[in-house]
Amino acid sequence: MEQRNTFNAVADLYGSARPGYPESLVDDVLRFTVPERGDAILEVGCGTGQATTSFAKRGYRLVALDPGSDLIRVAREKLAAFPNTEFVTSTFEAWEHPPRTFRLIIAAQSWHWIAPHIAFAKAAALLGDDGVLAVFGHVPMNPPEPLRTALEQIYLQHTGVWGPPPEAAYLPTGPFSGLFGQSDLFEAVIHKSYAWRWALTSESYTAFARTRSDHQLMPAESREVLLTAVKAAIDALGGQVEWPYETHLTMARIKPRPSAG
Numbered sequence: 001m002e003q004r005n006t007f008n009a010v011a012d013l014y015g016s017a018r019p020g021y022p023e024s025l026v027d028d029v030l031r032f033t034v035p036e037r038g039d040a041i042l043e044v045g046c047g048t049g050q051a052t053t054s055f056a057k058r059g060y061r062l063v064a065l066d067p068g069s070d071l072i073r074v075a076r077e078k079l080a081a082f083p084n085t086e087f088v089t090s091t092f093e094a095w096e097h098p099p100r101t102f103r104l105i106i107a108a109q110s111w112h113w114i115a116p117h118i119a120f121a122k123a124a125a126l127l128g129d130d131g132v133l134a135v136f137g138h139v140p141m142n143p144p145e146p147l148r149t150a151l152e153q154i155y156l157q158h159t160g161v162w163g164p165p166p167e168a169a170y171l172p173t174g175p176f177s178g179l180f181g182q183s184d185l186f187e188a189v190i191h192k193s194y195a196w197r198w199a200l201t202s203e204s205y206t207a208f209a210r211t212r213s214d215h216q217l218m219p220a221e222s223r224e225v226l227l228t229a230v231k232a233a234i235d236a237l238g239g240q241v242e243w244p245y246e247t248h249l250t251m252a253r254i255k256p257r258p259s260a261g
Helices: 003-017 023-033 050-056 069-078 116-126 147-158 166-170 176-183 202-210 220-236
Strands: 040-044 061-066 085-089 102-108 127-140 190-201 240-253
Touching (some): 003 069, 023 050, 023 102, 023 127, 023 190, 023 240, 040 050, 050 061, 050 069, 061 069, 116 127, 116 176, 147 220, 176 240, 190 202, 202 220, 202 240
Parallel strands (some): 040 061, 040 102, 061 085
Antiparallel strands (some): 190 240
8 A cells, every 4th residue: 555545544533633733824824825715725635624624714715635535535524514615536646627726725744745846846837826835744843751762662662663753854954945946936935833732642642643654554463562552651651641743834935927928
């Protein structure tokens, strides 16, 4: 199974275990874009609608793409009260649509799954003049000690791996700012970060961990042994943790296009 397709196998759990996005991030994206109410917003990789909900409830019309049919099912149920949201089961790469249609394209925790040579060129083609591409994602920081050390030992024992999470790609030191520039299709990027803390129990953390693609790719028996050890470590420290997180936003406006004729 392709790694980005693992989420569809746990769609219902994904819908309940994954956090939403800071309202201040939504404010900043809309303030920078200044969309009219009739403008269409495209979401790439909507999952179960965590970010979709935040934009839909502001009254905007959305087209939300995801290749996972069960993820789309959960998202559609979650956003049943927002008829201006259209869900499409498709990858961004395969989806066909008239150019220069959207004022804003958003990608929440999904842009890293798309090959950059496709992602930026296709986004630019779909954006109207003065349109904006906004890419954002949650990045877990180190949990408090002694949990961090306990988790490091558990993961090294059971997986042999401990290091920066894949979500670190969304940090300002990650690749996205450079890729915007390398595409030569967008103006200078704007980066913003939002610090928050996620209150988790041992049960809610292991539920979240089950939705991670790297955990889904593990053999089921190995995954259960790992998560049993993780739950026990959190339970030994009181059964709950305030996990520090940062959400990072990188956005840019499309460069002016040459006038026709």
